[in-house]
Amino acid sequence: MGDNKTQNAAGEQAKCLPRHIAIILDGNGRWAKKRLMPRNAGHLAGSETFRNIATYCKEIGVEYLTVYAFSTENWKRPEEEVGGIMKLLDKYLHEAIRDMRKKNIRMKVFGDTSRLSPELRKLIAETDEISKTIEGFQANVCINYGGRAEIVRAAQAYARDYAAGKTEGELTEEQFSGYLYSAGIPDPDLLIRPGGEYRISNFLLWQCAYSEFYYTDVLWPDFTPQELDKAIAAYNRRDRRFGGVKG
């Protein structure tokens, strides 16, 4: 682990801070159901939590936050729910375009945007352009994202470059990583899944090879900076060996 020291929400000194945190935003539907509200009310609450947690990550010095917001499998949900999520994305992207310079937050979308509406694609292109003018904290939002689809897409892009004679030598892991959405970004140190499920659900399959996993029953809309501190504290108790022996 690095020696990136920080203060957490409780004012305690954390031993070491993950450079990159990934979160599966899960539990919005159950949060709403518990309150006898429609599922989309849970997605709205979840989007507010994302805003708070992204701000907190930036404040404490995390460099990258990658969140799973909509998977390649989530299209199976009722049309009304998918439509509601797309509306929320539209609202969120408009706000991001308004605020990202002021807040100094770069934003990238990971995923196949070709299935999204032209309006959403235009907003995403705009956030990409603004991000080029900003340095520092980066939020990656995974939309119509699947880990397997990402790997296949990377393989196809490599095959095209190979056929065009644009690559040299044997393909390495490092080179292959350069074809993923996460090109140039360090792998997540810590992967958090709120919502009580113990699975990866097709998230960052390549990048999580050595991430530390942290699961909690807290539903995403209820997730707070204190919960993030707990996850970071748990991360600090882990011994990351990367296949080696304890130092």
Ligand code: IPE
């Ligand atoms: C995660 O919350 C958000 C998306 C997958 C879009 P869910 O909607 O999966 O919430 P639960 O798992 O049903 O509670």
Ligand code: IPE
């Ligand atoms: C994972 O949550 C996908 C996102 C959070 C975007 P799901 O709720 O879709 O995952 P499963 O169905 O429980 O595996």
Ligand code: MG
């Ligand atoms: Mg879920």
